[in-house]
Every structure is written in structure tokens, then in C-alpha cells.
Amino acid sequence: MEKKTLIKFLNGACSPEETSQVEKWLDLPGSREELDLILQDSWEAIPEYSEDEAVDRILDNIRLEIQPSRKITRWKPDSHLLKIAASFILFGLVSLGIFKFAQQKEPAVQETLKVYSRETKVGEKLRIRLPDQTYVVLNANSRIEFDSDYGKSKRSIKVSGEAFFDVASNEKVPFIVDSGELQTTALGTEFNVFSRDGIEKIALTEGKVKVEIENLPTADTKFLEPGQMATLKENTGEISSSSFDPTILTAWKEGRIRFRRTSLKDIVANLQTWYGVEIQVKKTINLNRKVSGEFNNESLENILEGLSFSMGFSFSINENQVSITN
Structure with missing residues (x-):
């Protein structure tokens, strides 16, 4: 008899056809000794268990499978053999649990980055x-x-x-x-x-x-x-x-504005960013004209005053609106 079939029988997992085959095999001479050897090998291959309550429950299940009314009444395993069978089943169940656990995909731990x-x-x-x-x-x-x-x-x-x-x-x-x-x-x-x-x-x-x-x-x-x-x-x-x-x-990071041959167009763009204003320049003003200068934490009015002197334009400030004219 194949070992895997006997294991299925002891776990109550045999089909009706397999159950019939095992029962017939147990009627044969020498079947008990062969089964004893199979169970003994399994007993030596697994660790000792102290879970007596769990073993007792498995023993009860085996006794239900091997009851006097069935054809295998001539094979009555002793308590030692039953304990070996129970341990074998318990080992199988534990192994199955570990296998199923290993097959489960470990949930991906996704750390949400702030x-x-x-x-x-x-x-x-x-x-x-x-x-x-x-x-x-x-x-x-x-x-x-x-x-x-x-x-x-x-x-x-x-x-x-x-x-x-x-x-x-x-x-x-x-x-x-x-x-x-x-x-x-x-x-x-x-x-x-x-x-x-x-x-x-x-x-x-x-x-x-x-x-x-x-x-x-x-x-x-x-x-x-x-x-x-x-x-x-x-x-x-x-x-x-x-x-x-x-x-x-890098003068900007120290609160200074420095221009060295910088076009009026670029200066206007920088001033709008620095001071949060909108500067309108009259079309007749030459935006490509270049100028040099340095201002250290100056107000917008002081900067425009200095630029207007060197570039010859006029300006007016109305809150966040600035107008540059001739």
C-alpha cells in the first residue's frame, strides 16, 4: 500500500474507492506490521508534542474512523500506535498550515510619503x-x-x-x-x-x-x-x-540688488518679482538700454528714483501699480 494513501486514510481524506482499497489491504497478513513501520518512521521524524489536549482530540477522530462496526475490526491499534498516528496527523496539519501561510502573499507595506x-x-x-x-x-x-x-x-x-x-x-x-x-x-x-x-x-x-x-x-x-x-x-x-x-x-539673498550692464527690460522683470508690483513701461522707452548700479535694501521708490536719473525717464507709483514714461 502506498504511504501517501495511508496518510490520506488516517486524515479521513480518502475517496470511497481509496478507503475500500485500504480496508482490503488491512485484511491482508503483515499489513499491520507494515503500517507500524510507516508510523514509527513518521514518529521519529517529528518533534515531541506536549499539546495533550490537541492529541486527544485527534485520537478521538481516529477512533471514529476505526470503529468496531467497520470491516477493519480485526486491526485494533493500541494506544501507543494511536498516539503515533495522532502525532503524524498533527504534524501534517502543522506542515499544511505553514505551507498555506508561506503561499500567502505578504501584503505590500506602502509608506505614504509626505x-x-x-x-x-x-x-x-x-x-x-x-x-x-x-x-x-x-x-x-x-x-x-x-x-x-x-x-x-x-x-x-x-x-x-x-x-x-x-x-x-x-x-x-x-x-x-x-x-x-x-x-x-x-x-x-x-x-x-x-x-x-x-x-x-x-x-x-x-x-x-x-x-x-x-x-x-x-x-x-x-x-x-x-x-x-x-x-x-x-x-x-x-x-x-x-x-x-x-x-x-547672489546679491539678492543678502537683500542687495546689483545691476551690471543690465537691460531695462530685465531690471523691470526683477523689480516686479522683488517688490510684488506690476510695472507698465511706455512703448517709447528703450527697454534694451543697459545700466549698472547697486541698491542695498532700498525701497522701490528709491531704486526707481536712481534709475530714472541715469536713464532719463519719469515714474509714478499707485499701490502695486507702477508706470514708467518719458
């Missing part, structure tokens, strides 16, 4: 300290965004507008800034990120950074040294590098 953002309105600036002690100075009308995983396995941050970073050094976890199409990677350094109107600029003041086009790292990559700036213009797919004057480009 997204944090900081932003400034026009005319505002903000200094922020990130969890890893990196400092960010956010210019007016700008925004940064990072998630609750920041500083653990990664240090990734998104920027729109303009921000200056003083990055805390951590060689194991690079600092990555996503400013739109460009991705800037640094370990410990200081750099300025500008991203407005489809133009992105990364200006390095200290350390070293890698600048690449996001999702296209092999397309064009620049490694910047202090005093170098990478620029990506909209829809070009190319990064150009040039030198810059840190005292001019």
Missing part, C-alpha cells in the same frame, strides 16, 4: 534649514518641494523660481536639485538655481557640481567649478557654460 513645500510670494524672501542642516535662501515668487524621505536614502528637492543652496556635506547621500529639465548633483557645496520662463541656470560659488538634463544623463553633462554657470535655454536640449560674478548673481 510632501513638504515652502514658497514665497512676490516681494518676499525666505531662509530655510533642511533636516540635514542644508540651508536654502528662497528668492521672491519661488518654491521648493521635498518629501519626508529627505535625508534618509536620498536628498532630492524640486525648485521653481530662484534659490541659493548651502549644502551640508554627506558623501554617502548626494544632494540632487530638480529645477525642471536640469538636474544638479552635489555632495557639499554652495550654488544658485534659477528656473523661470523656460530658462534654467545653475551657478556654482563653492565646491563642485554635476549638471545634466533630467532623464537624459548622457545627452549633455557639465561639471562646474566655482565661478562657472550652466545654462539651459528652453527647447534647446543643450547646456552651455560660462563664468559669472558671484557678487552680482
Whole structure:
């Protein structure tokens, strides 16, 4: 008789045909001795159980299966054999439970990441300290965004507008800034990120950074040294590098506005962002005319007063509306 069939019989899992086969086999000479050997092997292969109550319940089930009214009355297992059978069944049930448990798919544990953002309105600036002690100075009308995983396995941050970073050094976890199409990677350094109107600029003041086009790292990559700036213009797919004057480009974070041969068009755009105003310029004014100057925490009126003197225009301020005329 096959061992697996006997096991099914002892567990009450045999079909009527298999049950009949086992009962006929038990009538044969030597069947009991063979069954004893099978059960003895199984007994030695499993650990001792102390759950007497559980064993007793299984013994009761076996006795119900092997009752005097059935054809196998000539085979009356002793209590020791019944205990072996009970242990065998118990072992089978435990194994089955473990197997079913192992087959269950472990539910995916999805940690919901929180997204944090900081932003400034026009005319505002903000200094922020990130969890890893990196400092960010956010210019007016700008925004940064990072998630609750920041500083653990990664240090990734998104920027729109303009921000200056003083990055805390951590060689194991690079600092990555996503400013739109460009991705800037640094370990410990200081750099300025500008991203407005489809133009992105990364200006390095200290350390070293890698600048690449996001999702296209092999397309064009620049490694910047202090005093170098990478620029990506909209829809070009190319990064150009040039030198810059840190005292001019990063003056904004200290409350200073510096212009060096800057067009009136760019100056107007900067003033609108800094002071939260709308500036209307008369068409007869030459917006391409360039001027140099420096203003340290000055009011908008004082700045316009200085510019009007050197550029020969008139202006008026009515709350957040500014008009520049001849």
C-alpha cells in the first residue's frame, strides 16, 4: 500500500474507492506490521508534542474512523500506535498550515510619503534649514518641494523660481536639485538655481557640481567649478557654460540688488518679482538700454528714483501699480 494513501486514510481524506482499497489491504497478513513501520518512521521524524489536549482530540477522530462496526475490526491499534498516528496527523496539519501561510502573499507595506513645500510670494524672501542642516535662501515668487524621505536614502528637492543652496556635506547621500529639465548633483557645496520662463541656470560659488538634463544623463553633462554657470535655454536640449560674478548673481539673498550692464527690460522683470508690483513701461522707452548700479535694501521708490536719473525717464507709483514714461 502506498504511504501517501495511508496518510490520506488516517486524515479521513480518502475517496470511497481509496478507503475500500485500504480496508482490503488491512485484511491482508503483515499489513499491520507494515503500517507500524510507516508510523514509527513518521514518529521519529517529528518533534515531541506536549499539546495533550490537541492529541486527544485527534485520537478521538481516529477512533471514529476505526470503529468496531467497520470491516477493519480485526486491526485494533493500541494506544501507543494511536498516539503515533495522532502525532503524524498533527504534524501534517502543522506542515499544511505553514505551507498555506508561506503561499500567502505578504501584503505590500506602502509608506505614504509626505510632501513638504515652502514658497514665497512676490516681494518676499525666505531662509530655510533642511533636516540635514542644508540651508536654502528662497528668492521672491519661488518654491521648493521635498518629501519626508529627505535625508534618509536620498536628498532630492524640486525648485521653481530662484534659490541659493548651502549644502551640508554627506558623501554617502548626494544632494540632487530638480529645477525642471536640469538636474544638479552635489555632495557639499554652495550654488544658485534659477528656473523661470523656460530658462534654467545653475551657478556654482563653492565646491563642485554635476549638471545634466533630467532623464537624459548622457545627452549633455557639465561639471562646474566655482565661478562657472550652466545654462539651459528652453527647447534647446543643450547646456552651455560660462563664468559669472558671484557678487552680482547672489546679491539678492543678502537683500542687495546689483545691476551690471543690465537691460531695462530685465531690471523691470526683477523689480516686479522683488517688490510684488506690476510695472507698465511706455512703448517709447528703450527697454534694451543697459545700466549698472547697486541698491542695498532700498525701497522701490528709491531704486526707481536712481534709475530714472541715469536713464532719463519719469515714474509714478499707485499701490502695486507702477508706470514708467518719458
